[in-house]
Amino acid sequence: MVSEIKTLVTFFGATGDLAKRMLYPSVFNLYKKGYLQNNFAIVGTSRQELSTEEYQEMVRQSIQAGITDQDQAEAFIEHFSYNASDVTEAAGYAGLRETIEAAAKKFGVEGNRIFYMSVAPRFFGTIAQYLKSEGLLADKGFNRLMIEKPFGSSYATAEKLQNELENAFEDDQLYRIDHFLGKEMVLNIAPLRFGNPLIANAWNKDYIKNIQVTLAETLGVEERAGYYDTAGALLDMIQNHAMQIVGWLAMEEPASFSDKDIRAAKNAAFSALKIYDEAEVNRYFVRGQYGANGEYAAYNKEPDVPADSKNNTYIAGELQFDMPRWQGVPFYVRSGKRMTTKTTRIDVVFKAGTFAMGAQQEPQETVLSIIVSPEAGIQMSLNAKDVTDTFSTHLINLDWKPTAQEAAETPAPYERMIHDAMDGDGSNFADWHGVATAWKFTDAISDVYAADKAPLEIYPAGSMGPEAADELLAKNGDNWILK
Ligand code: NAD
Numbered sequence: 001m002v003s004e005i006k007t008l009v010t011f012f013g014a015t016g017d018l019a020k021r022m023l024y025p026s027v028f029n030l031y032k033k034g035y036l037q038n039n040f041a042i043v044g045t046s047r048q049e050l051s052t053e054e055y056q057e058m059v060r061q062s063i064q065a066g067i068t069d070q071d072q073a074e075a076f077i078e079h080f081s082y083n084a085s086d087v088t089e090a091a092g093y094a095g096l097r098e099t100i101e102a103a104a105k106k107f108g109v110e111g112n113r114i115f116y117m118s119v120a121p122r123f124f125g126t127i128a129q130y131l132k133s134e135g136l137l138a139d140k141g142f143n144r145l146m147i148e149k150p151f152g153s154s155y156a157t158a159e160k161l162q163n164e165l166e167n168a169f170e171d172d173q174l175y176r177i178d179h180f181l182g183k184e185m186v187l188n189i190a191p192l193r194f195g196n197p198l199i200a201n202a203w204n205k206d207y208i209k210n211i212q213v214t215l216a217e218t219l220g221v222e223e224r225a226g227y228y229d230t231a232g233a234l235l236d237m238i239q240n241h242a243m244q245i246v247g248w249l250a251m252e253e254p255a256s257f258s259d260k261d262i263r264a265a266k267n268a269a270f271s272a273l274k275i276y277d278e279a280e281v282n283r284y285f286v287r288g289q290y291g292a293n294g295e296y297a298a299y300n301k302e303p304d305v306p307a308d309s310k311n312n313t314y315i316a317g318e319l320q321f322d323m324p325r326w327q328g329v330p331f332y333v334r335s336g337k338r339m340t341t342k343t344t345r346i347d348v349v350f351k352a353g354t355f356a357m358g359a360q361q362e363p364q365e366t367v368l369s370i371i372v373s374p375e376a377g378i379q380m381s382l383n384a385k386d387v388t389d390t391f392s393t394h395l396i397n398l399d400w401k402p403t404a405q406e407a408a409e410t411p412a413p414y415e416r417m418i419h420d421a422m423d424g425d426g427s428n429f430a431d432w433h434g435v436a437t438a439w440k441f442t443d444a445i446s447d448v449y450a451a452d453k454a455p456l457e458i459y460p461a462g463s464m465g466p467e468a469a470d471e472l473l474a475k476n477g478d479n480w481i482l483k
Contacts, residue, residue: 004037005030005040006108006109006112007036007109008107008113008114009027009041010044010100011116013117013119014045015044016046022412022414024062025063026412026418027418029411030418038108041079041103042081042103043082043096044080045087045099046084047085048084056080059077083096087130088126090130097135111138112142115127121148124164128168132167145174146421147174149176151435158435159436162436174429175417176429176435177417178240180244180344182414183344186245187416188376189248190248200253204326205327207350208348208350209349209365210332211329212332212334213332214482215333215335215344216464218338220296221299225302229305230311232315232449233312233313233315233335233336234312234442234449239442240430242333244430246333247269250266250321250325251268259425259426263431263434267431270434270438273437275441276445277444278453285315286457286466287455288465288469289309289313289458290337290338290459290461291458293463298458313336314469316334316468318332319332319333319441332478334465336459339464340462343371343482347367347369347481348370349366349481350368352365362393364395376401377399377400379398379400380397382396417429464480
C-alpha cells in the first residue's frame with residue numbers, strides 16, 4: 001500500500017544536467033506510483049533567468065520518455081514553480097523564500113521541506129548557511145538537506161563542509177548521496193547476508209577467504225579530465241562507492257533494521273578499518289594508468305590531460321578490518337577506466353573444504369557473486385558430484401537473474417533516494433563517520449601518490465588492469481574471480 005508523502009522539495013541547480021536527466025524523471029515516477037498526490041510542491045532555483053512557465057516546459061521535456069498520460073503529466077507539472085537567484089548572494093534568498101511559501105500555501109504543504117543541492121560542491125556549505133540565516137527552513141514538520149557528491153576532496157575539506165552544514169542542520173537532517181547505495185543489488189546485500197542463516201553463520205573469517213569488490217568501466221576519461229585528473233579512480237570510485245559497498249559487507253549484524261542501527265553497525269566496522277602507512281600503501285595498493293592499445297589513446301594523450309600526469313585511472317587494494325569477524329580476511333577493491341568490461345560486482349570467496357572424496361579432485365573454493373550492474377544477478381558456485389567419477393567433485397554454478405518485469409519495476413537509485421529522504425529513512429545514505437573514515441583511509445594513500453612514492457603501473461587500455469594487481473592477490477594465495 002502506497003501512502004502519500006506531503007512535502008515541498010527545492011532543487012538547487014534546477015537547470016543542471018543531473019536535475020534534467022535524473023531528478024525530475026525520478027520525482028515523476030514517485031508521482032505516478034502515488035507517493036506524491038496533491039499536497040506536494042517542487043520549487044526550482046538556479047542562476048538562470050526563467051519564468052515558471054519556461055521551467056515547467058523544461059520539466060515537461062525532461063520527463064517526456066516517462067509520459068503515458070498527458071493529463072497526468074500536466075497535473076504533475078502544475079506543482080512546479082521557479083525562482084532565479086545566485087546561491088552566493090544573501091539577497092537572492094528572500095525571493096526564493098517567497099516562492100517556497102507561495103507554493104507551500106497553494107498545494108497545502110505545511111512544513112516538511114527538502115532542499116536538494118544539485119550544484120557544484122563548493123556551494124553546499126554556503127547554501128546550508130543561507131537557508132538558515134535567511135529563514136527558509138520550515139517551523140513545522142521536517143527540514144532535510146540532500147547533498148550531492150563529492151563530499152569534500154580530502155578529510156580536511158570534508159570535515160570543513162560537515163562543520164558548515166552542522167552550523168545550520170543536525171546531522172540526522174543530512175542525506176549524503178552515494179547513488180551506489182540506491183542500487184538494487186547493493187540493497188540486496190543485507191537480505192542475502194542476514195536473511196539466510198546458512199550465509200549469516202558463514203559470514204566470517206572461519207568460512208570466508210576473501211571478499212572482492214570490482215567497479216570496472218570501459219570508458220576512458222572522456223571530457224572530464226579537468227576533474228578526473230585531480231581525483232583519479234581512488235577518489236572518484238574507491239573513497240565513496242567501493243567503501244560504501246564494503247560497509248554493507250563488513251558490518252556486524254545491526255540491532256534492528258532502522259537507519260540508526262544500520263549506520264551504527266557500519267560505523268563499528270569502519271572504526272576497525274586499518275589506516276596504512278607509506279610502506280603499507282605500497283604493499284597493499286597498486287595504482288595504474290591506462291596506456292595506448294590499438295584504437296585507444298594512452299590516458300596522458302587524452303584531451304586536457306597533462307603529458308606527465310601520474311593520475312591513477314586504476315586502483316586495486318586490500319582493506320583490512322581489525323575486528324574478530326574479519327581477522328586475516330582481505331577485502332579487495334579495484335576500480336579502473338578502460339577495462340575489458342563494464343561491471344560492478346561483489347565476489348565473496350569461501351574457503352575450500354578439506355574433505356577430499358575422490359582421488360581426482362579436491363573440493364574447491366566456492367564463490368557467491370552479487371552482480372550489481374549493468375544487469376543484476378546472483379551466482380553461487382558449489383562443489384557437486386562429477387558425473388564421470390564416483391565421489392569426485394567439480395564446481396557447478398547456481399545463477400539467478402531478476403525477471404524482465406522485476407528489472408522494469410526496480411526503482412532507479414535517484415528515485416529510491418528521493419523517496420527515502422521524503423520518508424525520513426537514512427539507511428541508504430552515507431553516514432558522516434563512514435565518510436570521514438573513508439577519507440582518512442584514502443588520504444593516507446593520496447599522500448603517498450602525491451609525493452610520487454609508489455610505482456605507477458601502465459596497463460593496456462581494454463585490459464583488466466596491471467599485472468601488479470594480480471600479484472597483490474597472489475601474495476595471499478588469492479586471485480581475482482573476474483579476470
Ligand atoms: P551542471 O553544471 O549541469 O548544473 C549546475 C547547476 O547549478 C545549474 O542549474 C546552474 O545554473 C546552477 N548554478 C551554478 N552556479 C550557480 C550559482 N552561483 N547560483 C545558483 N545556481 C548556480 O551540474 P550537474 O551535472 O547537474 O551536477 C550538479 C551536482 O550533482 C554536482 O555536485 C555534481 O557533482 C553532482 N552529480 C552530477 C551527476 C551528473 O550525472 N550530472 C552525477 C553525480 C553527481
